[in-house]
Amino acid sequence: MENGVISHRGKVLTTDTMNPNVKKVEYAVRGPIVQRAVQIEKELKAGIKKPFSEVIKANIGDAHAMGQRPITFLRQVLALCSYPELLKDNKFPEDAKNRARRILQSCGGGSIGAYSASQGIECVRQDVARYIERRDGGIPSDPDNIYLTTGASDGIVTMLKLLVSGEGRGRTAVMISIPQYPLYSAALADLGAVQISYYLDEERCWSLDVRELQRALNAARGHCQPRALCIINPGNPTGQVQSRQCIEDVIRFAAEEHLFLMADEVYQDNVYAEGCEFHSFKKVLFEMGPEYYKTVELASFHSTSKCYMGECGFRGGYMEVINLDPDVKVQLTKLVSVRLCPPVPGQALLDLVVNPPQPDEPSYATFIKERTAVLTALAEKAKLTEQILNTVPGITCNPVQGAMYSFPRITLPERAIAEAKEKGQAPDMFYCMKLLEETGICLVPGSGFGQREGTFHFRMTILPPMDKLKVVLAKVKEFHQGFTQQYS
């Protein structure tokens, strides 16, 4: 080889030669604004003076990072599973020990360090199925239809991957809501699938209207092959809780239009507004009778990351598949086996979530107290957020019925919009960046989730502790007023 030949050629892997689908992926929840927030934190640590003393990350649904304490029972069992020597310790309650023993017995060699079955530990899948049955008033659930996952993200991406095929006009298209949780658009871009956007109705508290589904589908037909419909309920980023009627309409629509349903129900315990209730797609489907429950294909997703536990770091979750073609199920099982198994500590954690302490067990009282405290506080913070934001001229906020976010609409002065455009930034990104620089509050601009052309929003979690949340809301209010003045 001649000297220097190598370096002249440049890199093998460049943004020109790399996977073009990956280039199209966008993920705002951890995008540029969050990177800047991390940088600012480092600057603060290095002693650089700012008009604030800390960065408050209200950009992501990460309860523990916002100071929520873990549920004692869950962590006791996890400690016992990690270091079974502690089973001899009489400081741990018997029910925690029993759960740990049961989980360990189902692990290879009695260790959570063994790979599990790729679909997940059998006894955990059984517990999940029983949980679903209780939740849905006795409608049967088969452990063979349960797949444990690495967070809900993993299950959603895997299901989408199975669904995507065809080229050109035959390419699989998937309907997703706008605004959406950007995992969906990112996964579709990565898979080279077509995204069909249907809009949630901001005027009606972000509800879903079947006529809008029909409009979106009609507009897409002919260009692509629509095959699946994704719903997030309770909603992220929009915080709505769908009515039973709406879910029934969606299921009927999916049946008529021959679409595979994907129901993202990771916020199923996070319902705060009076008159709202969580209805699982599975339950409504079964209540609609055999014409539906024997035919409509459904995958629903749950996670250990949200609800009252907020255990995001463990990457636990499951999906339940209904009416999945048995041959496709074989393919699904094969596909998940390539990555060996979901993290076993996350599987153990999920087991406790679906099989919590019972009234006659020693940990029950503390467990209920801790869980109630979290959910009550979230309900209060949901209400307060809506109230305070709606006192700000130029901000309108729908009720936060559920989930962990408010998604208020903001009116931006023309001059601010123009200045953002000059900078090549979305106007609400421009707004959020300025908010971050001036107050240390990190929000995600609405453009990261999608919104109707010409409207602007931001997403803010309701997770900061009450006293901090009040500060955040006051600062946002002050900032918005100053911003409006500055650019008017």
Place this chain on the structure above:
Amino acid sequence: MENGVISHRGKVLTTDTMNPNVKKVEYAVRGPIVQRAVQIEKELKAGIKKPFSEVIKANIGDAHAMGQRPITFLRQVLALCSYPELLKDNKFPEDAKNRARRILQSCGGGSIGAYSASQGIECVRQDVARYIERRDGGIPSDPDNIYLTTGASDGIVTMLKLLVSGEGRGRTAVMISIPQYPLYSAALADLGAVQISYYLDEERCWSLDVRELQRALNAARGHCQPRALCIINPGNPTGQVQSRQCIEDVIRFAAEEHLFLMADEVYQDNVYAEGCEFHSFKKVLFEMGPEYYKTVELASFHSTSKCYMGECGFRGGYMEVINLDPDVKVQLTKLVSVRLCPPVPGQALLDLVVNPPQPDEPSYATFIKERTAVLTALAEKAKLTEQILNTVPGITCNPVQGAMYSFPRITLPERAIAEAKEKGQAPDMFYCMKLLEETGICLVPGSGFGQREGTFHFRMTILPPMDKLKVVLAKVKEFHQGFTQQYS
């Protein structure tokens, strides 16, 4: 909608409409033979009589499932991280507590239940970089080049995904060894990339000859776009440890042929044979001088699943990237952010692996004792396996220099081959199925990893405890003799 319209249409998602790439994926390590093994276990439990009393799974590198005990220090720290109340407990050594405190301080809200940065917890990445520096005799490692992963599997799949682009003759092709760990062929099938197979030299203890790399590459050129070369060292399923010279040759080849190098080094502590030593690709690359280390693009992978710890269930791992284009790095960081983060308990575990107890710390003696015991036992079992298998007429086994597997070649009678073909089975699958049914021993047929046309092998882990391993080897011997007789 007319009644019954729905059911006439059939399913949305069938094996005809699903992702065709997923259909092509194969993953033998958890394939039909393992499913049959699980079934047999259930039959045994149900009281069905078999010529054996238990199934022995020597099909997968899962140390804890085979009875290996977890390393005390690792599990103590994990228990402390899971339930920080235990930090008050004086039963835990100070060094374990210090590690737990350091990890918790780097977690959002001081909890392993918070999402981490998508690239991994910063202090863990720092510890990984320092580990690599120590391992490689001081060659610098930058924490910014470290990405923590969900097992090595995740890192490998992510890197391959970045690399794949183009259509037809421009489609990315990746060179992988035959025999190979089937994650590679599965990921390439899933991504629709072209696989270029290069054969390891069974006659020379499964070594890698650059002339064979050249042959394979020449044969592929013109049909596809070769862009990456994957090496597994120490080898799975073949158990070889590559010489320093060989690694140098491979790096030179990659430089000349303009290939991105992927070095799978998950067995880096698993070297048993005298005269063999682990050399990391990174170290050899840097020792070859700036002409190489300033240009050759390399990603190397490590895992918590193998070595002395065998903590597969935690799904911990990292990759280090060298000379990755900065813009591609931005894309990589964005891509991994879509799945939020690797499991935090796995990250914590990895931190302990790369930052184990030091000589002046209280846990040091026990840690060294436990680690040595595991590695010494593995070395003994590697030797015994080779020795006993080579006493069987019709079985030839290369030395198990490293990793966790033997991959002996088996001679099968013509009549057995014919009968297998009639059944539509690979001959070594036929052999392994029969072995399973008759003895309860679960091995993976060589066809699952790839092998030279007309040769047959099986892969057997050396992980069962010594007494059980002896039984397994004796049974395999007896079975092989009976099988040969039956079909001769």
